[in-house]
Amino acid sequence: MTVIVNGRPADVDPGQTVAGLLAGLGHPPGGPGIAVALNGEVVPRSAWSTTHLDDNDRLEVLGASQGG
Amino acid sequence: MDDPLVIAGQGFTSRLVMGTGGAASLEALEQALVASGTEMTTVALRRTSPGARGSILDVLRRVGCRLLPNTAGCFTARDAVRTAKLAREAFDTDWIKLEVIGDDRTLLPDAVELRDAAETLVDVGFTVLAYTNDDPVLARHLAELGCAAVMPLGSPIGSGMGITNPYNLRIILEQATVPVILDAGVGTASDAAVAMELGCDGVLLASAVTRAQEPALMAEAMRKAVEAGRLAHRAGRIPRRLYAEASTPTEGVPDLTDRPAEGTRDPEGQPRQPDETVGRAG
Numbered sequence: 042m043t044v045i046v047n048g049r050p051a052d053v054d055p056g057q058t059v060a061g062l063l064a065g066l067g068h069p070p071g072g073p074g075i076a077v078a079l080n081g082e083v084v085p086r087s088a089w090s091t092t093h094l095d096d097n098d099r100l101e102v103l104g105a106s107q108g109g
Numbered sequence: 110m111d112d113p114l115v116i117a118g119q120g121f122t123s124r125l126v127m128g129t130g131g132a133a134s135l136e137a138l139e140q141a142l143v144a145s146g147t148e149m150t151t152v153a154l155r156r157t158s159p160g161a162r163g164s165i166l167d168v169l170r171r172v173g174c175r176l177l178p179n180t181a182g183c184f185t186a187r188d189a190v191r192t193a194k195l196a197r198e199a200f201d202t203d204w205i206k207l208e209v210i211g212d213d214r215t216l217l218p219d220a221v222e223l224r225d226a227a228e229t230l231v232d233v234g235f236t237v238l239a240y241t242n243d244d245p246v247l248a249r250h251l252a253e254l255g256c257a258a259v260m261p262l263g264s265p266i267g268s269g270m271g272i273t274n275p276y277n278l279r280i281i282l283e284q285a286t287v288p289v290i291l292d293a294g295v296g297t298a299s300d301a302a303v304a305m306e307l308g309c310d311g312v313l314l315a316s317a318v319t320r321a322q323e324p325a326l327m328a329e330a331m332r333k334a335v336e337a338g339r340l341a342h343r344a345g346r347i348p349r350r351l352y353a354e355a356s357t358p359t360e361g362v363p364d365l366t367d368r369p370a371e372g373t374r375d376p377e378g379q380p381r382q383p384d385e386t387v388g389r390a391g
Contacts, residue, residue: 106165109293
């Protein structure tokens with residue numbers, strides 16, 4: 042199935058979790074310094090391993106960047 | 110720390126809050142942050158990729174700054190609240206620089222959305238430092254609904270025009286019940302000094318340093334300006350007046366007229382010689 046990660050389509054196995062997806066992208070376990078929104082809603086870090094993705098889910102993976 | 114800035118019970122020795130936007134490189138940013146002496150620094154939340162080399166978080170850790178995430182780029186209360194919650198997840202802090210912008214061209218705060226977002230975030234336990242217009246009434250509302258600091262603009266973000274309405278700022282300061290931090294518009298060191306002289310509790314700036322030709326040098330100038338302005342404020346300036354007021358005493362000024370005074374001649378009508386009355390020196 043396909044999900045949209047930071048605006049780009051990505052193929053993932055059905056039932057993939059947020060934690061699994063982040064690991065697949067190469068984020069270190071626990072994802073220090075990052076936050077995840079699934080279809081606009083915050084996914085707390087504690088729920089990353091129990092939140093399963095559906096086809097066409099929209100994920101934002103966010104971290105610190107320079108800003109005023 | 111004999112004159113700390115205290116926000117929500119947290120003390121800061123430095124009254125200069127630095128933004129990190131606009132720096133040419135992380136190295137230049139780090140040098141500027143160190144030179145500024147800042148203890149709190151804003152960061153934005155943006156899409157990230159795991160492969161990125163070097164992180165702003167590493168820089169801030171090395172410099173030892175407290176992280177102040179912002180909601181830059183949000184146009185609605187809904188987006189600002191979501192961004193604040195994401196920032197809390199990412200950075201483990203409930204402090205947020207709340208920024209809700211009305212349009213791209215002026216980047217001026219949207220008062221209605223800002224107020225709504227501030228209320229929601231305070232209700233769910235955030236420590237809100239609200240970037241606001243230089244509007245005394247809005248600033249009062251933000252403080253009353255529980256913001257930890259109000260941060261009026263001097264002029265639009267990145268404009269470098271300094272404080273365009275010092276009178277509004279004075280009213281905001283006069284009625285302040287929480288720290289007031291001038292945020293946005295500072296162009297050079299004198300702007301920061303003026304803000305502090307007016308009585309601001311701190312200054313937040315980014316572009317003035319990060320886009321200066323020598324960012325670290327300007328950061329040092331800002332540190333000194335904020336310190337000088339604060340000292341001047343505490344010292345209490347003299348009132349402005351239209352005409353001069355001599356600082357040298359007017360008593361004891363010698364009479365250097367080059368002729369004798371009237372009515373001081375001796376009985377023979379001869380002018381009195383100076384050495385008859387005064388004697389020669391020596």
